Amino acid sequence: MPHCDAKKQGCGGCPLLMTPYPEQLAQKQQRINRLMAPFGKPRPILGMEDPWHYRNKAIATFTRRGGQLAAGIYQEGTHRVVPARECLLVSRQLNQALEAAVWAAEKCGYQPYQEDRGRGLVRHIQARHAFATGQVLVSLVTAGPFLPGGRKFARLLRQKAPFVESVVQNINPGHTSAVLGRQEKLLYGSGRIRDELCGKSFLLSSRSFYQINPAQTRQLYELARQAADCKEGETVIDAYCGAGTIGLIAGQGAGKLLGVELNRDAVADAIRNARYNKAQNARFYCADASDWMAEMAARGEKADLVFMDPPRQGSSPKFLNSLLALAPERVVYISCGPESLARDLGILTRGGYRVREIWPVDMFPHTEHIETVVLLSRETNPLTVEVRMEVETGEVKEHPTYKRIQEYVQEKYGFKVHTAYIAEVKRMVGLDMHKAPNAVEQRKHEYHPCPPEKVEAIKDALRHFGLIAE
Ligand code: SAH
Numbered sequence: 001m002p003h004c005d006a007k008k009q010g011c012g013g014c015p016l017l018m019t020p021y022p023e024q025l026a027q028k029q030q031r032i033n034r035l036m037a038p039f040g041k042p043r044p045i046l047g048m049e050d051p052w053h054y055r056n057k058a059i060a061t062f063t064r065r066g067g068q069l070a071a072g073i074y075q076e077g078t079h080r081v082v083p084a085r086e087c088l089l090v091s092r093q094l095n096q097a098l099e100a101a102v103w104a105a106e107k108c109g110y111q112p113y114q115e116d117r118g119r120g121l122v123r124h125i126q127a128r129h130a131f132a133t134g135q136v137l138v139s140l141v142t143a144g145p146f147l148p149g150g151r152k153f154a155r156l157l158r159q160k161a162p163f164v165e166s167v168v169q170n171i172n173p174g175h176t177s178a179v180l181g182r183q184e185k186l187l188y189g190s191g192r193i194r195d196e197l198c199g200k201s202f203l204l205s206s207r208s209f210y211q212i213n214p215a216q217t218r219q220l221y222e223l224a225r226q227a228a229d230c231k232e233g234e235t236v237i238d239a240y241c242g243a244g245t246i247g248l249i250a251g252q253g254a255g256k257l258l259g260v261e262l263n264r265d266a267v268a269d270a271i272r273n274a275r276y277n278k279a280q281n282a283r284f285y286c287a288d289a290s291d292w293m294a295e296m297a298a299r300g301e302k303a304d305l306v307f308m309d310p311p312r313q314g315s316s317p318k319f320l321n322s323l324l325a326l327a328p329e330r331v332v333y334i335s336c337g338p339e340s341l342a343r344d345l346g347i348l349t350r351g352g353y354r355v356r357e358i359w360p361v362d363m364f365p366h367t368e369h370i371e372t373v374v375l376l377s378r379e380t381n382p383l384t385v386e387v388r389m390e391v392e393t394g395e396v397k398e399h400p401t402y403k404r405i406q407e408y409v410q411e412k413y414g415f416k417v418h419t420a421y422i423a424e425v426k427r428m429v430g431l432d433m434h435k436a437p438n439a440v441e442q443r444k445h446e447y448h449p450c451p452p453e454k455v456e457a458i459k460d461a462l463r464h465f466g467l468i469a470e
Contacts, residue, residue: 100160130195244270314340
């Protein structure tokens, strides 16, 4: 079994490291069989052939050890940094990139940030590795915006790790356990790397959401694609869509692909990914998935197929009841929390769906997590199923992206822009407008076209949010 020096000191990253891999798989199989017993018999769990160095993202926190700059991992449940030079979960290139980054930071004389005193400069390093192209993106997270010798840092780092394609400085001044802040400065390259997955290309920035085990993600998405069996012309929803990967891969051929996601950076990535992969049928919405589904249901819309991939705590009764009202023929539930999955399947099966397949996938070897793909299909005529809807009444809320655009323009240019102007500019630049829930078919007032300075400001905002190219 490979050796891990952090294990002795207990970084806590791999609680099952001492359990042989076949035994880990057997334990996970038992757990999923037990939880899924009311719904059907799961298929054998899909394990990894080589369950080491599978992660495409690594994060290390700066500290000082023996007078020298070092970086390591927080010990589980604490803010004590345990040095981990050769993590067994992250790819070898990432270990190399982290080591090179620490060396370059030491050469540049950077001081580690001390959380308790609020002093020092460098907080963390994050490195992402696009396995398919070999490109690596390194983000140096600093407490303040000023980074003396930032370009030198990038140059030194690339001397030791020439495969690093891009280097960014991420500024995180907050007293927070979140690793990344919102603001970034480019130190080298484009700030993005490109990966390929199931025949599609995806651009990743430091803040993009992306599955962390590429080999198993391929298996997971192939299963989702097979389960979905998406047919031409169908309306497909990708709920909790992140950067849009599942819908774009497994919903290929759909007539209409509608993605919904709460994180606006992920939505911007999804829009960019759809354009990059020439998926003209795709629309992505930044909203709470439960509210969005309830609004769809309240408008009496229909869908043929719904992918749902909620966070570990699962979905909500509001989402599930709206799903029952939308009555898609098939639902593909992708879950990283088997307990919440069992709870949600209970609601869907009571609402007239039947579980057809359960495929567990080992996305996170040496940890206790289990990923599962479940295919459900509608058993009863939706009209005969009693559905308890909890749709809020009152005015439908405005699409949050508009609000963000208005805030951005107000902050940068100091003037307000009407949503009608935003809609006009979106149309002007070829961003197809979805049927907004609050769209007015007939104008109440005479309409004046958007003034040129506002057109420019809105275009700038659209560029900022990644809705149009730079
Ligand atoms: N399907 C994507 C991401 C799955 S992770 C993929 O395979 O890569 C779960 C996603 O749900 C995250 O991107 C998270 O931001 C999003 N999310 C969490 N709560 C949400 C909510 N209430 N509404 C919409 N999206 C939500």
